[in-house]
Amino acid sequence: MQGPSRRERGQSAEQRACRYLQARGLRLRERNARSRRGEIDLVMEDGATLVFVEVRFRRAAAHGSPLESVGPVKQQRLIRAAHAYLQRHRLDRPCRFDVVAITGDDLQWVANAFDSGA
Structure with missing residues (x-):
């Protein structure tokens, strides 16, 4: 019997991270914002x-x-996607980039993990 697919594991990790952050007072605005x-x-x-x-x-x-996997190239991709999100929704407000790293049962939240350079 085959275990969960990579996509299913990713969705499960995102759900777990979302619940964790919501329990700490953050409010979900959107999942998987694509541009x-x-x-x-x-x-x-x-x-x-x-x-x-x-x-x-x-x-x-x-x-x-998992934190090490968010290197400079990934950070730049996220920054570009965030700029597109802000433009599409016509938003002008303070922003930050957080990373939630999950290894097995361990979850680590790094608020303001990197800067947009703006």
Whole structure:
């Protein structure tokens, strides 16, 4: 019998991250916000701040932590996708980029994980 697919594991990780953040006061605005410039896993609000959340999942840390997988190239892709989101929704408000890293049963939330450089 085959286990969950990569996509199903990803969706499960995003759901877990969303519940975790909501329990800490963030409000979900949108899941899987897609544009030509990329996809943002979760768009949430923390008070007046718009939070773009990247969720990374690894079954085990044998190939490095999920946090390490959000390098400069991935960060730039997320920043471009966030700019597209802000333009499409005509938003002008404070923003930040968070990463939720899940390894097995361990969940780590890094608020303001990187800067847009703007």
